[in-house]
Amino acid sequence: MQRRLLVPPALLVPFLAACLIAPISVGLGANAPAVADQTAVSSATVTLQGGGLSISAPGDAGNLGTKSNIVGAVTISGQLGQVQVIDSRGAPAGAGWTATVISTAFTPPSGPAIGAGFVGYTAGPITKVGTATYAANDPVTLSGVSPVVTATGIEGDNTATWNPTIDVRVAANMAAGVYVGTLTHSVS
Template sequence: MRTAKTCLAAAAAAAMVGFLATPAAAAPSDTTDTTFEVLAGTLDVVTPPTADLGSGAPGGTITGQLGSVTVDDSRAADDASWTATVTATVFQTGTSSPPETVDPEEIDYWSGAATATTGTGTFTPGQATAGDAAPLSSVTPLTAFTHSGGTGGNTATWNPTLVVNVPLDSIAGTYTGTVTHSVA
């Protein structure tokens, strides 16, 4: 009888091990809810935060480069055209009261050729050479650079030159103003 109980116990234990070792049944398929986000592209312009054009005497000129200006078009448009423009404020010195000023129309701007581009289409400087330089304005935007045609993203970088035609009646001092590039 003892042998029968031992055999019965061993059989029960073996059945239990077999039950516990049986793999779980797998589902024939399963799903995962998945998401991603497509962001809207942008059209941006990035300019240097400051620029020092140098110095000069009344009646002379002061010529200096502004620093790299970059248009970044990540809109991925079928027609990736854009126009960058530039305006300037009145430049003034704080060494006298009222401050002395130099109007933006006394400052010529020329973009020059692109220093770097990416993407397709045609990149055109507003003023390709020094001979094409045009006066800035606080009211009427001057075309700095354009891009026409092409598809998808693109970038253009240029380093514009400013020529200050210092008025004869200018007083000594450091003149400060703002040059603003915009793109649309």
């Protein structure tokens, strides 16, 4: 024979509520198991490599100027075109660079040439990007490697651009003709 336990409905609701709430309140107690860490920390790096130091100048500057052939000496001047130094080395603060130039003699198809000692260089205004102090050196003779623009106090990457004037001092009694010379820029 089976026996049944009859619980009056007035007692059944509080009994069921106690059975459901007790496990929840026990789970929130001081002895509850630790919750797993829900964050993860990763360390990462990036590398920024320094670029280079370069200079560019026009490949063909064209005619610097024309003057009539006269008995006395004359200076023929003209702008070479844009010269630009790009420094993307990421150099440490205080670094610097020097742009230099050297010229060949200006030679005609025949006869004596105008020596590089009679060729001068004026940098003119320097347009800059970045932090640096620029100085133009304006050599009056280009027979040897001559500094033309110097950058000091560099902080990070920088660019300098100028359009130099080239002065060719022609001695008296030079033959009429087209004289051709080559200017070579460098930077270090």
